[in-house]
Amino acid sequence: xxxxxxxxxxxxxxxxxxxxxxxxxxxxxxxxxxxxxxxxxxxxxxxxxxxxxxxxxxxxxxxxxxxxxxxxxxxxxxxxxxxxxxxxxxxxxxxxxxxxxxxxxxxxxxxxxxxxxxxxxxxxxxxxxxxxxxxxxxxxxxxxxxxxxxxxxxxxxxxxxxxxxxxxxxxxxxxxxxxxxxxxxxxxxxxxxxxxxxxxxxxxxxxxxxxxxxxxxxxxxxxxxxxxxxxxxxxxxxxxxxxxxxxxxxxxxxx
Numbered sequence: 001x002x003x004x005x006x007x008x009x010x011x012x013x014x015x016x017x018x019x020x021x022x023x024x025x026x027x028x029x030x031x032x033x034x035x036x037x038x039x040x041x042x043x044x045x046x047x048x049x050x051x052x053x054x055x056x057x058x059x060x061x062x063x064x065x066x067x068x069x070x071x072x073x074x075x076x077x078x079x080x081x082x083x084x085x086x087x088x089x090x091x092x093x094x095x096x097x098x099x100x101x102x103x104x105x106x107x108x109x110x111x112x113x114x115x116x117x118x119x120x121x122x123x124x125x126x127x128x129x130x131x132x133x134x135x136x137x138x139x140x141x142x143x144x145x146x147x148x149x150x151x152x153x154x155x156x157x158x159x160x161x162x163x164x165x166x167x168x169x170x171x172x173x174x175x176x177x178x179x180x181x182x183x184x185x186x187x188x189x190x191x192x193x194x195x196x197x198x199x200x201x202x203x204x205x206x207x208x209x210x211x212x213x214x215x216x217x218x219x220x221x222x223x224x225x226x227x228x229x230x231x232x233x234x235x236x237x238x239x240x241x242x243x244x245x246x247x248x249x250x251x252x253x254x255x
Contacts, residue, residue, distance in 0.1 A: 003210050005072050009045040010203055015104055016047050019133040022188050022246045023051075029184065030128040030248060032056055035098035039063065040080075041087050041119060042105035046073025049080040058098070063090065087115045092122045099123070101130035106174070107158075107167035116178045125253040129180055133188070136168030136243045143239040146228050150208070151240075153218055157211040168245035180249025188244040201233070 003011065016023075032038075035058045040048055043062030052060045060080040064070050070082045085091045087102075088111055100119040106112040119129045137155040142148045158165040172185045205226060212218040218225075232238040 003206065005045065005068055007203075007206065008069070009047065009072060009076070011207060012044050012047040012104075014200055014203060015133070016051075019103070019188060019244060019246075022186075022244070023132055025186075026130055026132060026246055026248050027055065030099060030130065032058075032099065035127075037061065037097045037099075039090075039092070039097045039100045039119075039122065041090070041100060041102045041115070042108075043073060043080075043082070044069050046070075046077040046080065046082075048101075048103055049073065049077035053077065053079055061097070063087070088118060090118045090122050094121050095124040095127075097123050098127045099130065100127070101132055103132040104134070106131060106134050106171075107163050107165060110162065110164075112164070112167065112170065113174050113177060116174045120178045120180060120251055123251045125251050127251050128248055129175070129178075129251065130246070130248040131171055131175075132246055134167045134171055134245050134247075135165065136245060137165035138169070139241075139243040141239060141241040144228070144232055144237055147225065147232070147238075147240075149217075150225060150229075153212055153215055154208065157215065160214075161211075168243055171245050171247035175247050175249045178249075179252060181252050183247060183249035185245060185247045188246070201230075 033056050035056060038052055038058045039061045041063050043049065043064050046062060049060055049062055062073055062080050062082045063085045065084065065086055067084050070084055074082055083091060087105065087109060100123045106115060109115045123129055137158065140151045140155065142151045155165050172183065175183045209222065229238060
């Protein structure tokens with residue numbers, strides 16, 4: 001069963017918690033607090049907008065192609081300005097934003113380099129373009145080994161949905177080809193001090209069931225695999241790691 005918009009909002013909040021350390025690092029590196037206008041491309045339900053508003057006095061703009069998500073964003077974070085639009089053809093003049101960013105977006109875009117080019121276009125010279133989180137499922141680690149199939153199935157499900165689950169490794173290439181300078185690319189580390197809450201675990205399985213609804217092997221074994229994961233969590237054995245990359249770069253001055 002597809003997730004509802006409130007369920008997706010909780011999912012986006014969960015993802016944002018995972019990548020908080022990345023954002024803290026990148027925001028410092030680009031002097032986010034000094035920006036005048038910031039654009040969040042693919043803002044979804046507006047999860048990052050409240051954070052941005054709390055960190056800067058900048059004017060915050062959010063863009064997404066999905067109007068229902070934007071309507072939810074407007075209710076969730078009403079002090080930002082929202083626009084319905086396509087990341088491959090941003091409806092803004094050139095050079096109007098100090099910072100243009102995205103979060104878990106490029107993997108869903110077939111022409112990812114075009115989206116980065118558009119982000120560069122609407123950003124002023126010496127402004128910054130940020131990709132705050134792009135996963136690379138080619139490096140996914142599942143432990144215990146009995147859960148490896150979950151990773152393989154989820155990766156294939158993302159491909160079947162039109163995603164590129166190996167986007168993370170392409171960020172440096174995309175940013176360099178787009179003409180950005182002083183490009184920095186990095187990866188989110190993994191720390192397993194404690195297991196996720198029961199609520200987060202159930203949300204993970206809601207997403208899993210949605211992604212793998214058409215997979216008969218998963219449907220037959222879902223409850224057994226879920227119980228294996230529960231036992232692995234309880235015994236402090238569970239490891240799930242998906243390399244998650246970030247990149248940022250500066251727009252060159254013209255001339």
